[in-house]
Amino acid sequence: MFRLSRAAEYAVRGLLHLAMMDGASAPADIETIAKAQDAPKAYLSKLFQQLAKKGFVRSVRGPVGGFVLARRPADITLLEVIEAMEGQMFLNSCLIHEGCCPRGAACPVHEVWGDAQKKFLRVLQTSTLARLAARGRKKAEKGRE
Amino acid sequence: MFRLSRAAEYAVRGLLHLAMMDGASAPADIETIAKAQDAPKAYLSKLFQQLAKKGFVRSVRGPVGGFVLARRPADITLLEVIEAMEGQMFLNSCLIHEGCCPRGAACPVHEVWGDAQKKFLRVLQTSTLARLAARGRKKAEKGRE
DNA sequence: ACCATCAAGACCCTTTTTATCCGATTAAAG
DNA sequence: CTTTAATCGGATAAAAAGGGTCTTGATGGT
Numbered sequence: 001m002f003r004l005s006r007a008a009e010y011a012v013r014g015l016l017h018l019a020m021m022d023g024a025s026a027p028a029d030i031e032t033i034a035k036a037q038d039a040p041k042a043y044l045s046k047l048f049q050q051l052a053k054k055g056f057v058r059s060v061r062g063p064v065g066g067f068v069l070a071r072r073p074a075d076i077t078l079l080e081v082i083e084a085m086e087g088q089m090f091l092n093s094c095l096i097h098e099g100c101c102p103r104g105a106a107c108p109v110h111e112v113w114g115d116a117q118k119k120f121l122r123v124l125q126t127s128t129l130a131r132l133a134a135r136g137r138k139k140a141e142k143g144r145e
Numbered sequence: 146m147f148r149l150s151r152a153a154e155y156a157v158r159g160l161l162h163l164a165m166m167d168g169a170s171a172p173a174d175i176e177t178i179a180k181a182q183d184a185p186k187a188y189l190s191k192l193f194q195q196l197a198k199k200g201f202v203r204s205v206r207g208p209v210g211g212f213v214l215a216r217r218p219a220d221i222t223l224l225e226v227i228e229a230m231e232g233q234m235f236l237n238s239c240l241i242h243e244g245c246c247p248r249g250a251a252c253p254v255h256e257v258w259g260d261a262q263k264k265f266l267r268v269l270q271t272s273t274l275a276r277l278a279a280r281g282r283k284k285a286e287k288g289r290e
Numbered sequence: 291a292c293c294a295t296c297a298a299g300a301c302c303c304t305t306t307t308t309a310t311c312c313g314a315t316t317a318a319a320g
Numbered sequence: 321c322t323t324t325a326a327t328c329g330g331a332t333a334a335a336a337a338g339g340g341t342c343t344t345g346a347t348g349g350t
Contacts, residue, residue: 004258005337005338005339006338006339006340007338007339012254013252013254016252016253016254029294029295029296030295030296031295040339040340040341042340042341042342043339043340043341045296045297046297046298046299046340048296049296049297049298052296052297059295059296059297060295060296060348061294061295061296061297061346061347061348061349062293062294062295062296062347062348062349062350063293063294063295063348063349063350064294064295064349065294065295065296065347065348065349066295066296067296078254078257086147107158107161107281108161108277108278108280108281108284109157109158109161109223109277111280112223112268112269112272112277113149115268116264116265116266116268116269117265119261119264119265119268120261120262120264120265121261123257123260123261123264124257124261127257132253132254132257133253135253135256136252136253139253150306150307150308151307151308151309152307152308174325174326174327175326175327176326185308185309185310187309187310187311188308188309188310190327190328191309191328191329193327194327194328194329197327197328204326204327204328205317205326205327206315206316206317206318206325206326206327206328207316207317207318207319207324207325207326207327208317208318208319208324208325208326209318209319209325209326210316210317210318210325210326210327211326211327212327291350292349292350293348293349293350294347294348294349294350295346295347295348295349296345296346296347296348297344297345297346297347298343298344298345298346299342299343299344299345300341300342300343300344301340301341301342301343302339302340302341302342303338303339303340303341304337304338304339304340305336305337305338305339306335306336306337306338307334307335307336307337308333308334308335308336309332309333309334309335310331310332310333310334311330311331311332311333312329312330312331312332313328313329313330313331314327314328314329314330315326315327315328315329316325316326316327316328317324317325317326317327318323318324318325318326319322319323319324319325320321320322320323320324
């Protein structure tokens, strides 16, 4: 099957959470994010550690600590976040090792597959956290009406 | 990570093998296909049993038996084959259960993700075994030059 | 000094993937 | 009718990935 891993999903939603409270003075702590996004706290914590290591967020320790976005939401693409969590997408084994197809001739499935991934990735690459946050805010307003 | 399962890859290549020898009088037996496509024979055998159950191939038993395409190569899309092997693609868990996002408001990632999948699937859906076989034959010729 | 918070990693459980094996069944050929 | 080469299908299993918990330690406001 072909779906986003839970890790990636949590990460995206977590970062989006931060992006939507952009401008807030205090950092957001894991417990709050976990509750808001309905994710296991301990697990989310680990994911954010990875995100910190990769430069997406900065951690603030001690009381009133938590996590803050380390980059501008407009500069973070959905693709980046997902790839940070699950490694490069779409490394089709058929594309990696030579000679997987008879007589070393490149198998015709490659091109089609490559074409499909390109279109898929482009969409994810042109979608930034800022844009998502804006859309999210709009939806939240509609929901309250 | 995000790649085609080996099962799907073997199945696609196996069917393509049949499509490329379309018009041959005798069915192809598993051992031959497995050798040509460099797949474990026992495993491929089981995959073909599934493919037979789903109507892609017909099995011929007894000596000189094997498998034959049950449908016209022009009618079989890449997407069909892949979905037959790994279940419906792209059932994003975020799209399945309601209430995964705060306050039930649809999360803005959904649309982007949906958009991306649509473009991806379209490519796979418009690619038929016949077309792939034709391309494969062309490549094989070039390789021999 | 205390306590809330993050940091890091060890550990565990479950599911999926990727197979292998073997006995039963089938049917063409001699 | 018997031989023989093939598929059928279920049981089994090793290995990898996925998903998550817990513990222990470091850090920095108050």
